[in-house]
Amino acid sequence: MKKEAFVTKEQIEEIVKTYPTPFHIYDEKGIKENVKALKEAFAWNKGYKEFFAVKATPNPYLIQILREYGCGCDCSSLTELMLSKAMGVTGEDIMFSSNDTPAHEFAYAAKLGAIINLDDITHIDYLEKTIGYIPKTISCRFNPGGYFSVANSIMDNPGDAKYGFTAEQIMEGFRILKSKGAENFGIHAFLASNTVSNEYYPELARQLFELAVKLKNETGAKITFINLSGGIGIPYKPEDVPNDIRIIGEGVRKAYESILVPAGMGDVAIYTELGRYMMGPFGHLITQAIHEKHTHKEYIGVDACAVNLMRPAIYGAYHHITVLGKENEPCEYKYDVTGSLCENNDKFAIDRMLPKVEIGDYLAIHDTGAHGFAMGYNYNGKLKSAELLLKEDGSVQLIRRAETSKDYFATFDCLDIYKNLDLEV
Numbered sequence: 001m002k003k004e005a006f007v008t009k010e011q012i013e014e015i016v017k018t019y020p021t022p023f024h025i026y027d028e029k030g031i032k033e034n035v036k037a038l039k040e041a042f043a044w045n046k047g048y049k050e051f052f053a054v055k056a057t058p059n060p061y062l063i064q065i066l067r068e069y070g071c072g073c074d075c076s077s078l079t080e081l082m083l084s085k086a087m088g089v090t091g092e093d094i095m096f097s098s099n100d101t102p103a104h105e106f107a108y109a110a111k112l113g114a115i116i117n118l119d120d121i122t123h124i125d126y127l128e129k130t131i132g133y134i135p136k137t138i139s140c141r142f143n144p145g146g147y148f149s150v151a152n153s154i155m156d157n158p159g160d161a162k163y164g165f166t167a168e169q170i171m172e173g174f175r176i177l178k179s180k181g182a183e184n185f186g187i188h189a190f191l192a193s194n195t196v197s198n199e200y201y202p203e204l205a206r207q208l209f210e211l212a213v214k215l216k217n218e219t220g221a222k223i224t225f226i227n228l229s230g231g232i233g234i235p236y237k238p239e240d241v242p243n244d245i246r247i248i249g250e251g252v253r254k255a256y257e258s259i260l261v262p263a264g265m266g267d268v269a270i271y272t273e274l275g276r277y278m279m280g281p282f283g284h285l286i287t288q289a290i291h292e293k294h295t296h297k298e299y300i301g302v303d304a305c306a307v308n309l310m311r312p313a314i315y316g317a318y319h320h321i322t323v324l325g326k327e328n329e330p331c332e333y334k335y336d337v338t339g340s341l342c343e344n345n346d347k348f349a350i351d352r353m354l355p356k357v358e359i360g361d362y363l364a365i366h367d368t369g370a371h372g373f374a375m376g377y378n379y380n381g382k383l384k385s386a387e388l389l390l391k392e393d394g395s396v397q398l399i400r401r402a403e404t405s406k407d408y409f410a411t412f413d414c415l416d417i418y419k420n421l422d423l424e425v
């Protein structure tokens with residue numbers, strides 16, 4: 001599939017007059033069309049709900065777009081809970097799927113009335129000691145161990161993942177929770193990440209539905225929802241075949257009809273906690289070429305670096321690059337596209353074939369809408385960029401300003417050194 005940027009060189013030239021590069025820009029139209037298609041794919045399930053994985057793109061203006069389509073928030077930390085609450089998302093519109101959870105985070109989640117998804121059997125006691133009761137609605141995260149495969153091909157390795165209860169533990173956990181007053185039960189599992197396959201969700205659903213029937217029969221627990229969590233991937237590479245959400249929704253429906261319905265569980269709600277799939281393709285990191293260097297290789301130095309997008313540096317992840325205005329030129333030049341960190345892995349692309357890049361060209365780095373800005377950090381004292389929203393009407397809204405040196409030094413404000421800093425630079 002040819003990967004095309006959702007902005008043009010002319011648009012960016014206009015935008016940089018107000019907001020200098022680098023910045024992340026998000027495509028409102030794309031986000032809306034995608035969430036609509038997701039909802040349609042699961043419309044067969046009466047209780048269906050997507051809880052957007054806030055950690056993927058913790059920006060309230062983007063999450064608000066999804067809110068308009070009935071999405072809730074999947075939170076994993078105190079500040080994500082705080083952000084959701086500030087947006088007016090509370091109660092069972094929040095799924096709190098965290099692990100290794102500190103007591104104060106459980107306490108705040110309970111105070112907001114969030115659905116708590118326990119990561120371990122020992123967290124039953126820990127939660128009860130922390131908040132003084134077991135909530136009426138509660139969920140447990142399942143990890144079957146081993147490898148997760150579809151048609152003999154391995155997708156991921158849950159046996160090596162820190163998350164979740166074993167099958168025996170979840171059985172025991174449901175009994176304990178029931179004896180402590182829980183009434184509505186959920187099951188959650190996240191067994192493979194960034195799957196570019198229409199088979200992942202249906203296979204996961206089959207496994208969880210079978211477990212649900214067993215849990216119901218053996219513990220008498222009333223299972224009200226099954227949370228398929230995240231893991232639906234996106235085509236980062238031009239040769240990747242994109243998922244078809246209708247086929248995925250239909251595959252889950254077939255599993256539901258063949259396993260849950262005959263077990264008298266045709267009222268179970270399906271939940272999802274997608275992050276990457278909801279936002280990933282609808283963000284670009286826009287950066288300008290500021291240097292070229294000809295040594296043992298050909299380098300293009302840009303004004304963004306790994307603090308703006310960490311995935312290539314830590315996972316060697318591929319992010320497609322479009323040189324804006326040169327979309328139709330042949331890719332005849334081989335470059336490493338680098339940032340300025342004193343780390344040799346600060347490269348957005350290695351040996352990438354691109355059109356001839358000239359200083360001043362704008363590059364759109366694709367698929368930064370999820371796990372992009374959010375993974376940012378401040379190494380080398382670099383500052384995080386702004387986030388912009390390209391609205392459906394073509395206008396641009398600032399949805400997070402860029403960090404300033406004042407932000408960077410803010411945690412020194414209780415110390416003497418603070419008054420010696422040139423914070424206006």
Ligand SMILES: *Cc1c(COP(=O)(O)O)cnc(C)c1O
Pocket residue numbers: 053055056074076097098190193194229230231232273274275276277370
């Ligand atoms: C990260 C995460 C998600 C979202 O995963 P994606 O791959 O972005 O869809 C959902 N649920 C939990 C518990 C997570 O940790």
